[in-house]
Each structure stands twice: as C-alpha cells, then as structure tokens.
Amino acid sequence: MKLLIIEDEIDLAKSIVEFTAKENHIIEVVYNFKEAKEKINLQEYDCALVDLMLPDGSGLNIISELKKVQPKCGIIVISAKNSIDDKIDGLNLGADDYLTKPFHLAELNARIKSVIRRRFFEGSNIINVNEIQIETEKREVFVNKTKIELTHREYDILLFLISNSDKVLTKESIIEHAWGENSNAFGNLDFVYTHIKNLRKKITDAGGGDYIHSLYGVGYKFSLK
C-alpha cells in the first residue's frame, strides 16, 4: 500500500515511518501544504495522514482536494487541535478517521489498517494469522475454523494486538483503544490483565497458540515467534 504522510512535525513523521516500516507500505512524507498539494496531484495513494495545522495552509483544504482528485484514497486526520468542530469538519469533508495528538503509534497503525481494509477489501475483510482467523465485518474470531466467543473488549484487544503484531503495545494504548480516550485517567491499569488472560485462555483452549506475550508489566505483544 502506498501512504502519504502530511505532517509538519518532522520528528513525529519520522516516528510514524519507523513504526510502520515493517508493514510493507511505500511511504512518502511531506512537511507542508504546498508540497502536499503537488504530491496528491502527481501520484496515487491508498491512504493519507493529514495534519490539519500546517504552517502554510489548512489540512481541511487538502482533504477536499484529495476527495476530488483521488476519491479512492483513505484519509486519516491527525490534529493537535483537540477541537470537536475540527473533527466534525474533517469527517464531513470525507475523512475516514480522526486522531488527536498525541496519539499512540500503535493506534495510528491499527487505524491505517482498518481504513485500508474497509476501502480495499470490501466484503472479504478477513485477517489470517496462522490458525486464527478474524472476520472484521462480523467481528467474529475463529481458531482452527472453530468460532470462539469473545467479549466486545477481548475482540477489540485481539484485533489491536494483531494489527500491531511483533510490536510492544503499552497498557495505556490498549486501554485507550478498547475503552476510549477518557479511560486513561485510572492510574492502576492492571484491569487490562484480566482481559488479556481470558483472551489467551480462549484461544489456547480452542487449540490456538499462545501468541500474546507480556513484557515486564509495561505492555503486551502479539508475536508468532
């Protein structure tokens, strides 16, 4: 997949590139409005990350331009402005998703994948990882072709882990993903452990491998290795 990152904060753009490096995307980065406009009129992209606050223009204009010249391209808005109105504006213009800075890289990665799945694999939104199969449309999980019953949270956590396989995901990012932004106010984040434990048990009970690893209490990693 071909991604375009439009982000004026160079260090942040670099982080995104580094984090998504193993995903086999072709990534291009531009740091301002002018370059972004040139790029989107020159090449086709599958997904674009658009920062709304660019030094020389508003990301909202880029969204409408993208919608015109590349309607197939998925758009994820990233913004430092924690403004509800911006979010609505962005989504009204046709953005697929919206992320507020500071976000977790894993969250962004999962969102990119989700947008690509929705846009390019309509109808067959199936993720296969060894014996585990996830039908994202129906939110169903199969292990060795047998359906396992997961709670809402367990499903969200599993998909989040698999979307970021081989990456260490902090407890904070998992909670924010599964419980929402405001749930992070709880200092004690150990409740996530119960959910992970149940999830692992359900998979292994169905004959699946134990792929979810804990990392010194800081977070979890889904890895086939």
Add this chain to the structure above:
Amino acid sequence: MKLINKISRYYLINAGIVFIVAFVGIYITLNWILTDEIDERLKIKNDEIIKRFYAGEIINNSPYVELLQIDSVFKSRGYITDTSIYLKSEKENEPFHQIISFLAKNGNNYKLTVRTSLIEKDDLFITLLVIFSITFAAFTLILFFINRKSAKEIFIPFYTDLEKLKNYSVKSGLPVNLTYSKIDEFNELNSVLNTLSEKAVHEYRALKEFSEDLSHELQTLVSVIKSKLELLLQNSDLDKVDINNLQTAYQNLSKLDNINRSLILLAKLENKDFFNSDEINLPDVILRISTNFSDIAESKRISIITKLNSEIRINSNLSLIETLINNLLSNSIKHNIENGTVEIILSGNSLLIQNTGELFKRNTNDIFNRFSGFKNKSDSIGLGLAIVKKICELYGFRIDYKYEKDFHKIFINFD
C-alpha cells in the same frame, strides 16, 4: 454612608453653627437697640412726668411712677439704673430700668422714680428663637429634598456605571463601556476605568493566547516524545531496568498529556468558546459510560448501581456532557473503597452520583477547584472536577457536593 448624606451632614452641622452664631449676634444687637430705645422712651416719660408734677398733677402709679416726699435734698442726677421688682401679676421678680429724680416744690422735697419694664426683651428672645428655629427647620427640609432630587439626577449614571462594573468581566473581550456624565469627576473616573479595562482586556487576551499557544506547542512536543518512547520500547535489547525506566517516563508523559488536554479544555470552557449543541438523551449517555466503566469497577470490586428514572433530554454539546459524566464516574470509582459502591440516580431534572469513600481531609468546599485535593492519589491530575464545574457553569446547571453517611454525593440539577 452615602456621599450625598455625608455632604448633607457636613452642610447641616456647619449651617447649625452659623445659625447659632447669627442668632447670638442678632440677639445681642437687637437687645442693645431695644434697650437703647426703652431707655430713650424712659427719659421722655420721665421728663413729661416732671413737667406734669410741676404743673400740679400728682402721679403715683406703682411700680412705674413713684413719688415720695423726703426730708433732705439731693442733687438730681437723672441717670438710668437697673433694678428688679416683685410683680404680683407675674408672681416673680422682673427686671426694670429706672430714673430717680429729686424734686423741690413749695418747699417740700420729693423723690420721683420712673420705671419701665424690660419684659419686652424676653419676648424678643423668644420671637427670635422661634424665627430662627423655623428657618433652620425649613432649611433642613429643603436640603433634604434637594439632596433626594440631585441624588436621583446626579447619581443615576453613577449607579448604572457601577452596575456595569459589577457585571463586567475581561473575558467578554470588550472594554467596559461607561456612560458619559455631565459631572467632570465622574467623567474622569469613567475614562480612567475605560482605559483600565481596555488594558486588562489586552493583557487577558495576550495571556489567553499565550496559554493556548503553549498548550498546543506542548501537545506537539508530547506527541513526539510519546512516539519516540513507543519506538524505544520496540527495541528487543532492552533489559528489565531499561523497560521500567521507559515505563516510568511513559506514565509521567501520559499524565502530562492528560493535564495538558484538561487545561486546554478548561481554557475553552473559560473562554466560553462556541460548542455545538444537540439534544442529548442523558440516560443513554449515562448508561453507555457506566457500561464502559463496568469492568474497570469490577476489577476494583466496586459495584455500579444505576437508577435512571427519567427521560431527561438536555440541549448541549455531547462531548462535553460525556466528559462531565465520565469525570464524575471515574472520580467515584477512583476515590472509592474496596467492595464499595457507586450509585447513579437520575430522577426528574437532577442527577445524583454517590459513592462510598473516606472523608477528605481537605475543605470539601474546594473540591471543585483546580488541583485542590486528592494529591495523595497519584493517579489523579486534580482537574476532573474543575472541568465538571466549568461545564455546569457553561450550561447553568447547579452542582453541589456533600459528604453524608460515608457517601460522597454530587448533585447536579439540569434546570
């Protein structure tokens, strides 16, 4: 004391002194003139009686004219002296002026005393006192009415301006606009206040912009640091100590992020920024959020009981109402005890969220202030309730806190 009353009192005291001095002065002068006049008349009367005496008329009208035959002869000097004589009609001694003359007629010697009463002088005092009292009373009364009228006319613009100043807030972004007055002092005060408010608005704006810029700047920096820490975590060469250090840094950064986000929201609420409004079904929102918190509460062995007996809908911003409920609920879970409960009771127009918990050592009145309490809880950033309060203020909801029978109770009235 009101200015106008102060001035009136000052006037009255001074006027009183002037009246007394004038009274004394006028009394002394009039008394002197009157005495002079009485003495003049006494002399004329005396001369007339002497004339009549020589003409052969015998006049004896005690105590005004007394004629006595005496043995020796004195030289008549004819000057006026004071005396006091008991009057039967008045039953007391009264002051008199008299002239004593020694006369000789047909070889006999006589002593003639002609007197005149000074009672008229007493009348003068009383008359004068009455006139002065009436004048002074009239003066006071007129002053009172003039004051009332001028207080209305002069002070009306002053009081309107005062009211404007009372209601003025620099947050409006406009200088206080005070009315033009015909009185120079008020005008000067108004122009000073106008300038002052302009300055305040300017400073306030600068400060506001500064803190907003700062928060946004921080948000960008936090995102960069956060992303770098997350990347560092991916490094498989890290040992346990490294990871623990990284985790501590990460957790503190998250807290910083939370504080920053909260401050941005607080600034927006304080600026009364425009928030889109929708009709919100409050029970739905409460149910959604309490369900979201259910497993977190469960992990702390806290049960959430919801009694939603109202279909209340409020016209407000969904995100803000979610924040409101979210903050209240997360607080009631955070500041709870093992095996505690959280009760959410919605009835009519009011919401009660109560939870078991220990009494705060701090003054319960400032629980809605920023960073006011709960410092002992490391997971608390101390802004949640401040945000709740600001949201309530924005929409005019009434919020109260009470600690009762081991329960922390927060009431919100959505009227």
